[in-house]
């Protein structure tokens with residue numbers, strides 16, 4: 001079975017979501033550190049344009065977005081399950097956390113004291129370059145102010161704390177589900193920066209739960225260079241995880257398509273459609289460095305169009 005290669009960086013909350021899932025599942029993985037800001041030539045060689053963090057690689061298959069990466073890891077090691085039938089709403093809470101809680105936490109964390117803590121010890125240009133990169137990535141997106149976040153976040157934290165009232169378990173019972181990982185990465189982002197972490201203090205159950213989540217660890221990572229990851233893709237030589245384009249979904253196998261995220265970081269991926277169902281699309285593309293790769297993306301949060309449509 002191909003090794004799991006996670007492309008990520010230490011301070012990335014969505015990467016922490018996947019690292020904790022790898023810990024929960026007790027999986028071994030290869031760890032490729034990607035740049036925090038553009039340019040990201042080795043990332044784009046694999047993804048075809050997608051610049052967000054993290055993404056997963058197995059051989060010449062590249063899996064975008066943590067919603068899809070989580071499903072791939074759950075298929076790789078089904079026990080313990082991320083989507084137990086006993087918690088049918090947990091994927092919906094996960095969606096809320098990834099889309100709404102995260103974008104409430106960001107303005108809270110990125111207030112001046114948070115930025116100062118995040119870039120402590122780095123040259124002043126680092127914070128400036130980061131700000132400019134993220135402003136370009138989210139251009140056109142309506143973002144909350146710090147003042148708005150400071151009103152909403154305590155309400156969200158109180159609701160999550162209340163959900164834990166039954167005892168020292170997780171959001172939907174005695175074991176973590178996908179919802180716990182999506183909420184945990186947002187609160188981890190707050191907790192690691194002391195000048196903004198005080199907002200968590202009134203919520204003792206939530207604090208204890210976050211410690212239980214952190215205790216899951218990160219599995220067994222081994223470092224890998226991005227050049228080695230590109231070589232793994234090339235060496236796969238056209239061997240891919242099987243996929244097919246289902247009928248009745250408006251697209252045909254072999255059709256040229258363009259796909260992009262609908263929220264932010266919407267750099268398009270262009271190639272040939274080789275897989276499509278209700279959950280996932282697969283685009284085949286050629287790259288001089290990576291060879292032929294299959295880029296997998298979730299349907300949720302992404303739009304696929306014929307290539308000629310702009």
Ligand SMILES: N[C@@H](CCC(=O)N[C@@H](CS)C(=O)NCC(=O)O)C(=O)O
Pocket residue numbers: 012013014015035036037038051052053054064065066067098137265301
């Ligand atoms: N929906 C995406 C969101 C990923 C995301 O926004 N990641 C942040 C880092 S935590 C990002 O991509 N920032 C810009 C970058 O790393 O280039 C997912 O679940 O993977």
